[in-house]
Amino acid sequence: MQYLDSGKLGILVTLLIVAFILFNIARAKNRTDLFIRRIPGLNALDDAIGRATEMGRPVLMVPGIGGLDAVSVQAVTIFSNVARTAAQFSTPIRLCCADAAVYTVAQEVIRDVYQQEGVPERMDAQTVQFVSDRQFAFAAGVQGMILREKVAATFLLGAFYAESLIFAESANSIGAIQVAGSTQNTQTPFFIAACDYVLIGDEFYAASAYITRQPVLVGSLLGQDWGKMLIIGSIFAGMLMNSVERNQMVTMTRQESTVEVRGGQESVAEMVPYEGEPRKKNATETTIYRLFHPMYTESMYQIERQPKPEENPEPAPAEGGEVTL
Amino acid sequence: MNLLAYQPTWWTLNPQDNGRYGVLVGVFIAGMVLFFALSKVPHSARRPIVVGVTFLAGLFWVLRYLWPEPIALRENELPNGFVEKTGQWLQTSVPFVSGIAQVVTSFLLGLGMFSLLRVHFTKITRKQKDWQFSVLLLVCMALMIAVGYADWLQREFWIKEKITDDTTTWTNVNVVFNILFEGLLQNMDAAMFSIIAFYIFSAAYRAFRIRSMEATLLMSSALIVMLSLMGAVTSGWNGTIDNMTGSNPANLLNNLKLNELAGWLRNMVQVPALQALEFGVGLGTLAMALRLWLGLERGGVTE
Numbered sequence: 001m002q003y004l005d006s007g008k009l010g011i012l013v014t015l016l017i018v019a020f021i022l023f024n025i026a027r028a029k030n031r032t033d034l035f036i037r038r039i040p041g042l043n044a045l046d047d048a049i050g051r052a053t054e055m056g057r058p059v060l061m062v063p064g065i066g067g068l069d070a071v072s073v074q075a076v077t078i079f080s081n082v083a084r085t086a087a088q089f090s091t092p093i094r095l096c097c098a099d100a101a102v103y104t105v106a107q108e109v110i111r112d113v114y115q116q117e118g119v120p121e122r123m124d125a126q127t128v129q130f131v132s133d134r135q136f137a138f139a140a141g142v143q144g145m146i147l148r149e150k151v152a153a154t155f156l157l158g159a160f161y162a163e164s165l166i167f168a169e170s171a172n173s174i175g176a177i178q179v180a181g182s183t184q185n186t187q188t189p190f191f192i193a194a195c196d197y198v199l200i201g202d203e204f205y206a207a208s209a210y211i212t213r214q215p216v217l218v219g220s221l222l223g224q225d226w227g228k229m230l231i232i233g234s235i236f237a238g239m240l241m242n243s244v245e246r247n248q249m250v251t252m253t254r255q256e257s258t259v260e261v262r263g264g265q266e267s268v269a270e271m272v273p274y275e276g277e278p279r280k281k282n283a284t285e286t287t288i289y290r291l292f293h294p295m296y297t298e299s300m301y302q303i304e305r306q307p308k309p310e311e312n313p314e315p316a317p318a319e320g321g322e323v324t325l
Numbered sequence: 326m327n328l329l330a331y332q333p334t335w336w337t338l339n340p341q342d343n344g345r346y347g348v349l350v351g352v353f354i355a356g357m358v359l360f361f362a363l364s365k366v367p368h369s370a371r372r373p374i375v376v377g378v379t380f381l382a383g384l385f386w387v388l389r390y391l392w393p394e395p396i397a398l399r400e401n402e403l404p405n406g407f408v409e410k411t412g413q414w415l416q417t418s419v420p421f422v423s424g425i426a427q428v429v430t431s432f433l434l435g436l437g438m439f440s441l442l443r444v445h446f447t448k449i450t451r452k453q454k455d456w457q458f459s460v461l462l463l464v465c466m467a468l469m470i471a472v473g474y475a476d477w478l479q480r481e482f483w484i485k486e487k488i489t490d491d492t493t494t495w496t497n498v499n500v501v502f503n504i505l506f507e508g509l510l511q512n513m514d515a516a517m518f519s520i521i522a523f524y525i526f527s528a529a530y531r532a533f534r535i536r537s538m539e540a541t542l543l544m545s546s547a548l549i550v551m552l553s554l555m556g557a558v559t560s561g562w563n564g565t566i567d568n569m570t571g572s573n574p575a576n577l578l579n580n581l582k583l584n585e586l587a588g589w590l591r592n593m594v595q596v597p598a599l600q601a602l603e604f605g606v607g608l609g610t611l612a613m614a615l616r617l618w619l620g621l622e623r624g625g626v627t628e
Contacts, residue, residue: 011391014611021612025621067430070613077622100437101430107440125444130437136517148455162521169524183606185599190525193532201602205609216621224608231604305402 009291016230021223028219036218041179041197042210045155048177049085052152058092060151062142062167064158064182065135068101071183071204075158076102078207080109082155087117094145095128098138103130139163146170156180156195157204160187168194181207238288245286250274254284259298269295356432376620383618385422389415441466469505476502546590553587 028034052059061082063075079095086093095110097103107128114123131141143166146154154171156164157180164180164187171178172194180191181199191198199207202224209217253274258265283289366374394416395409404410445459475498480488488494495503533544552558563582570576579585616622 017608017611018615021615025616070610070617073617074609074613097437100433100435103437103440104433125440125447128440129444130440132441133434133437134514136514140513140517162518165521165524165528166517169528183610185602185606188602190528193528194524202605202609204606205613214623216616216623220612220616220621224605224612227608227611228604301397303397303405305398305405308401308403 013230017223017227020226020230021220024223024226025216025219028215028222031215034218034222036206036210036213036221039199039203039206039210041181041199041203042207044177044179044197045082045211046085048153048155048179049082049089049091051177052086053089053091055152057152058094058149059086059153059155060142060146060149060171060176061093061095061155062158062160063095063097063102063106064156064160065098065138065163066102066159067099068105069159071159072099072102073105074205074208076106076109078157078211079106079155080113081208081211083110083113084117087114087119087122090119090122092122093127094149094151096131096138096142096145097129098131098133098135100130100133103128135161135163139166142167143170146176147174150174151176153177154179156182156191157199157207159183160191165190165194242286242288245288246281246283248281249278250281250285252285254290254295259301266296266301268298268301269293270297271295356428360432372620379617380620382422383614385415385418387618389419469510472498472502472505546594549583550587550590553583559583 049059059082061079063072063079066072083093083095085091093110095106097106110128111120111123114120132138139162142163145151146167147170151171151174154167154176156167156178160167160182161184164182164184168178168180168191178195179197179199180195181204182188182191183204188198188200192200205224206221208214209221251274252271254269255272256267256269259268260266284293363374392412392415393408394412395404398404398409398413404413442463445463447453448456448459449463479485479496479498484496488496488499492500533540533547535541535544552562563584566578566582570578580589613622
């Protein structure tokens with residue numbers, strides 16, 4: 001017997017974290033004393049722009065090669081802060097995009113920043129540009145720009161893949177100061193090796209809260225921290241629970257089988273009394289395993305439903321078209 | 326009736342009907358007019374539009390994630406009750422909603438091309454440094470569009486039956502397209518990818534220089550993992566350990582075998598660290614998405 005539908009555990013945890021975030025956003029609106037630890041990569045933003053201003057060279061920003069999602073939106077939000085400082089010091093910027101949607105959004109955001117700073121004339125066609133949506137064509141285009149224009153600072157923030165090291169090493173070779181951060185774990189080591197400052201993991205998402213100190217953003221960051229504590233607590237509880245359970249003797253054992261459902265094979269399981277020599281529980285018999293591998297029984301797939309009424313025959317749909325009945 | 330579900334339309338049922346081009350052109354013009362109208366909306370009215378559309382789009386995907394799907398619903402069965410009906414409605418609406426995103430993206434691609442043309446035409450007309458490369462880029466782009474489109478039309482419509490995988494059936498257009506795409510573009514991509522090897526080498530050299538405690542740890546760990554992948558070295562080292570322990574599996578010295586050390590580094594150091602980072606990134610993405618969905622984010626893209 002399974003008393004808890006553990007298939008819904010993920011949804012429950014997600015909703016709990018959502019509640020943490022919303023609660024802390026509401027709480028932070030009336031507070032100004034919330035602390036964010038120092039993040040060196042973000043402190044270096046102003047230094048990098050200052051250096052570019054002194055050298056009279058542009059600042060390069062790349063929001064990765066991903067589409068318009070939370071990652072690129074966060075990158076563009078950070079770049080809007082960089083662009084604001086750059087606009088105040090008349091430092092030219094180059095924001096290169098590999099996705100047309102990101103380009104459109106970035107162009108609007110940067111244009112607004114220049115207008116708010118009262119210098120809309122400083123934004124030209126090269127300020128925000130679409131280079132290519134092909135990974136290595138984009139890499140070649142941006143690399144050429146880094147080397148030709150000898151950019152003084154580069155900000156590589158977003159979703160990067162194999163092209164990350166091409167950018168970072170090219171900028172390193174001309175002595176540009178580099179701040180980088182990627183949500184791709186596979187690329188973070190490359191950035192650490194080649195860049196001056198790296199935003200690791202969720203520091204990337206903490207950037208806008210760190211720079212602007214808006215209550216909504218700081219509260220959201222606090223909610224994330226609560227979420228982390230929940231995860232850490234769950235890991236410790238799970239570790240202890242598993243350690244205890246693995247030393248218990250078996251009375252029930254999990255039996256897996258497959259049944260044909262919806263024209264395919266589905267895995268089903270049941271707990272049956274254990275008969276045999278006493279032994280300790282194995283990994284698939286613990287509560288933690290069952291939480292992450294819910295038990296779907298054959299009876300769950302047997303649902304009584306009304307048949308569809310017969311319809312008049314219609315012309316066959318074109319190939320690829322899916323008819324909704 | 327599911328209004329959002331993808332229905333076969335008169336032009337998908339009859340793809341040879343020339344009238345569909347008229348409809349496509351009409352929809353394209355309507356889309357352009359809509360984009361133009363949206364770009365003329367006063368600045369103060371933009372935020373409610375952006376926030377409203379984002380909320381509706383987000384609501385669909387949130388419901389899609391949270392709402393239970395009907396289990397084992399067969400094609401000839403009707404869903405039971407409100408919950409199953411709504412679940413099925415959300416399920417069948419996904420192609421339609423994704424289609425909207427694709428259409429919007431297609432329009433935005435036009436804006437991307439416009440940016441590219443503007444940057445390079447400006448370079449050419451002002452004879453800026455390296456303007457010749459801009460000429461080359463525009464010529465290549467025009468050539469690829471023309472040849473690629475002609476190739477697609479021939480393969481899909483004009484002489485669909487005559488063209489096969491056999492290169493002797495290809496027309497001049499197909500051959501030129503193949504040279505441009507397979508012969509040039511793919512190889513140039515591969516060339517760009519291959520230079521990463523040299524960059525990895527130079528970056529690794531800098532990272533592994535022993536200048537601090539962290540760099541020393543990094544260098545030692547990397548050395549163990551690299552050596553564990555070299556068969557001859559592993560065999561020699563592990564053989565020495567076996568000689569010392571007399572091949573006794575219970576001896577603690579077995580932990581010093583290269584594959585054991587490398588496995589410990591990977592499973593006990595690398596994997597937990599990466600998973601911790603992934604938890605942080607996941608939470609950050611969730612918080613960011615929530616702020617965008619509910620319009621709580623000020624500044625940046627929603628301003």
